[in-house]
Amino acid sequence: MDGELNKKTILIADDAEPNRLLLKKIFAAEFFVEEAANGLEVLEKLRQLSDVAVLILDIMMPQMDGFDVLKAMQKDEYFRTIPTVMITANNEEDVQIRALSYGATDIMTKPFNPQIILHRIKNIMARKESERLAEQNRAYELELRLMDTDEKSGLFNKNAFHRYTAKMLRKNPNKNFVLIRWDIDNFKVYNDWFGTEAGDAYLKKIGDFFRCYKQNNSTVKTYARYDADHFVCCQEADGFEPEKVTKVIDDFMSQLKTLDFEYTPRVGLYFITEPTLDVALMCDRALLALRSIKDSYGKRYAWYDDSMRATMLEQQEILNEMEFALKDGQFVPYFQPQYNYENGNLIGAEALVRWEHPRKGAILPCKFIPLFERNGFISRMDEYMWEQVCILLENWRDEGLPLVPISVNVSRRDIYNPHLVENILNLLHKYNLSHELLHLEITESAYTQNAEQLVNTVNLLRKHGLEVHMDDFGSGYSSLNMLQNVPVDILKLDMRFLGNDYKNERSGNVLNAVVRMATALRLPVLAEGVETKEQADFLKSIGCLLMQGYFFSRPIKVENFEALLKNKQTNSGLTENNLESIENSIDLLSFSSQSTLLFNCFVGGAAVVEYDRGNKSLTALRINDGFFEEIGINRAEYMEKGQSVFDFYEGENRQLVFSMFEEAIKTGKHARCEVMAKPKIISMDYRWFKLCTKLLMTSVNKHFFYVAIENITKAKRKSIEKEKEVEWLTAVVNSVSGVVLVLDVAEKVEILYSNVAVDVLLGYSQIALKECFGNDFLLLIHPEDRNNVEAWLRQQKFGEKIVKSVTCRQICEDGSWRLVKITGKLMGAVENQFYLCALVEAVEMPKEIK
Missing domain, CATH: 3.30.450.20 (PAS domain)
Known part of the structure; x- marks a missing residue:
């Protein structure tokens, strides 16, 4: 039964019934056979049958011969694809050539050898099927190539990289390979600064780099744009040197640098020890290696090892538990006191989050905060911590404890929240707290990511009476120009950026200079991370009196900080006298080495x-x-x-x-x-x-x-050139003898501009014309002529039959009417606004209307 279903159909066309019977006998065992006795019947059968595999066509037939059938078939897109074998008793060469020129696939002469004709027909079908499959494969391969290609870079996309790399590894079981992964630092910033079009061009150039890299390095096997700004490459491990690869990338990327965008390549490497491992997991391992050095200034590449996988699993566990931990109240505030070292007063505290896990105990912030910053959960945790601090401040106030300002952290993610200010103000209102009691700390790295957004947010916070601190200054890409642009209230100087080397003369001078410059800008400095009395004394000697760190206290639990409030004298620490003492410690006019170093580092x-x-x-x-x-x-x-x-x-x-x-x-x-x-x-x-x-x-x-x-x-210069262009254009327009008008014809017909000739023609000054008729040009037109003018305006506006000009009467300043010809040109539509430039010229008034 299956064999019957798979039989192909042959159509035999011959006016001689014995010939049809003979051919049918030859083919009936292996094919379905249909018959036609003349040319017209052939075409009708072809229309009825959708699956004719071969047409056997006699040349000499009544009504329409074989040649005419071929001509008709060539005009039909489907018919012309059907293989056609011509049969004839005429063995003349010119007849056969003619048949082939009309599109015949083959020619056979009568009488037939059954075996030969059967095999020839089978061969024709086989070739046709082979061509069909080849075309199908070509189309499929083209579709695959398009599906596999990243449109921005022209490289393989992620899925294609997975597939081709896995295939390549299977074909080379005796070779070792390295998977390389790297990304473009701050590519989002590049897109924001220069636009997505420039970003796409950047990606295309990286695609060119990979193609060139493979051309010059036979060990490179597969490469792709993996996602967003990440790129991957797989190459042979034999002779692989990570320093050389990093330098090749660095040299190429340096060619793409602009004055405003710097790039330092960092590379994650995975030595493929398990070739059968899912390639996606290999890429994840290279990513772990890359992330391990993301914040390391000196390291340019890192190899994946199993400890990174353990870290990944630990991080995944943290992410799995974070939602429940927040609902369960496992995130709790600790407080690190802040002091005025000169008088010993407690001036405030920084609220720091700690995760008290019921099973694992305390989880350090360095374990979970970077993860929360990457996945956005940090914003929810921040808001939770802000509220916990507000609740505590309310409780302490109600208990009569002396209060000091508490600083809370505002992450980079929070800066982009359009409701940030509203949320903080709502909390203060909910717990009836003074704005001075809650200070906000914003990390300096937020400035490098989106300076404009940060400045706008800080301005808005301070506008509502909230105090803002610049946190971790010195730990990232510090810029003294940033201090001028970001209007913060306190600069928190991170002592860690000097390490233990503050006693070194050069390092001490730098620290001295930063403190002097900040205080000269009336920006108090609070040093964090102070660990020894020696550090505290040095800071005091250079005019930095406000401090926090292990020398004074580690972060402590709520009950311990409450005890501190009860037993310690508190003071805001930011009195005018204190500011004056800070200011007296700075002298930008000093020609000391630290002052010079600071000044020359200005951006x-x-x-x-x-x-x-x-x-x-x-x-x-x-x-x-x-x-x-x-x-x-x-x-x-x-x-x-x-x-x-x-x-x-x-x-x-x-x-x-x-x-x-x-x-x-x-x-x-x-x-x-x-x-x-x-x-x-x-x-x-x-x-x-x-x-x-x-x-x-x-x-x-x-x-x-x-x-x-x-x-x-x-x-x-551009501004001046534009002003000159306007001045020259006005001079040209004013030299025209007729009145030049620019009309807005979008809805009403409004006069936007007129030249000085309006005074000569109608008696109005430019100002008077605008005041009298500016919002309705048609008021200038005689009532009997307005319909004609309105029809003319519609023709100009909607591209109907265009009439270049219209004649009408316009009212003059003295009340008389003047016959004019208006010639107009629509200047184009901009956002549904239509503008018409019109030239108004006087014409002689016919006697019958004078």
Whole structure:
């Protein structure tokens, strides 16, 4: 039965019944056979039968011969694919050539040899089936290639990498291989700064790199863009040197660096000891190795080992239990006291989370906080901790305990929460707490990820009376420019960034300089991580009086901190006197090594300037290299010419600079101005600069300022060019003899612009025309002509039969009517707004309407 179902169909077309019977006898055992007695019947049968495998077609037939049938079949997309064998009693060569030229697959002459014709037909079918399968395979392979390709980089995607790598490993059981994984640091930041189009171009270049890398290295077998900004590669282990691979990646990525985006490759490596392991798990192991050095400045690569897998399992267990732990109250606040070392007063405490697991005991924060930051759970835990602190503050207040501010941590994830401020204010309101009792600590690394978002959030928090601390300063990518941009209330200086080397003169000078600079910006410094009396004494000697750390107390439980509140004198520690003592410890004008080091590390152009109000003179006391880069000369040229950087500003521009300094003195806040300068170096053109200043200190009639400078010449020149273009265009339009109008025809017909010729033609000034008719152009038109004008406007707007102009009467300023011709051109639609440029010219009024 199955054999019957698999039989193919042959259509035999011959007007001679004996021939059909003979052929049917030959094929009936292995094929279904259909018959047709003429050409028309052939075409009809082909339409009825959907699975004709071969057509055996006689040339000489009534009504439509075999040649005509072939011609008809060639016009049909399906019919032309059916193999056709022509049969003829005519053995002439030209007949056979003609049949083949019309699309016949083969020619056979009568009489037939049954065995030969049977095998020839079978061969034709086999070739057809082979071609069909080949085409199907080509289509399938193309589809697979498209499915396997990452559209951004042109490399394999994750699934393709898994499949091809597994296949390659099976084919090479006697070879050892290494799986390499690396990612692009801060690729999200790159996309935010430069746009997704630039990010896609970046990925494409990395795809080019991999293709070039494989071309130059025969040991490379498979590679792919794994996901987002992660890339993987599998290559032979023989001769593999991780230092060389890291350098190859580093050299390539350095070519893609911009002034604003730096990249340091770090690579995770997995030596494939289990070739039968799922390739996805191999990639996970390489990822574990990569993550192990993510925050390590000195390490560029790491090999996976089993301890990492144990860590992974431990981390997974933590993630599995976090939800229950939060509901069960296993996350509890500990408090690390903060002191004013000069007078010994307790000035506050930092609330730190601890996980008290009922079975495992205490789980250290370093075990779970990084995980929570990656998966976003940190935000929920933060909110829980904030509320726990508020509950405790309420209880302590109700018990009559002396209160000090408690600092709580705000993670990088929280910064992106649009309800952050609302949530904190709601908590304070719910527990009826003063805003001064809850301080917020934001880590400095949040600034490097999204500076604008951080600044906006901090400004909003402080606007609502909340105090914000910059936490862990010095532990990441610290920038003194950040201190100017982020308006925090306290800088928390992480002592760990110096390690045990603070006694080293250079390290001590750096620490000294940071404290001096921060306090000069009226930014109190609280040192955290203070572990010895020697460290505390050193900090006090450089003017840093506020401290926390193991020297004073480890983080302690709630009941122990309550006891501390009962027995210790408390003080806010941030009195005016304390601020003054801090300020007295800083002198940016000091030419000590630490001051110089600090100043030259500023990001951007910076100078310390003396302003003598009596003599109206400006003197730059200190200038960093960035300042010279902005103004376009080097320090040697500056010294050779004996110039003052403020001599570059002349006339009213110089006066703008003086006004900026006066404003800073008057308000005590930052002051800014934009000025044009002509350097005295002849080869240089005029340039524009943005200056920003802050008063540092005052001595008698002299004032000392911190000044930041930014070159804005390109932006200014573009602005000036646009102004000139508008000025030139206006001059051209005003030189036209007729009235030029720009109309908004989206809904009402509104006058947006008119040239000066309107005064000559209609007697209105440009201002008067806008005041009288600006919102309704049709009020200018005689009532009897408005329908024509409205119809003309519709034609312009909707692209109906276009009439270039319309004639109508317009009212003049003296009340008379003037016949005019309006010629218009639709300038295009922008966001459903339609604008029409029209030329209005006077025409002679016919006698019948005068």
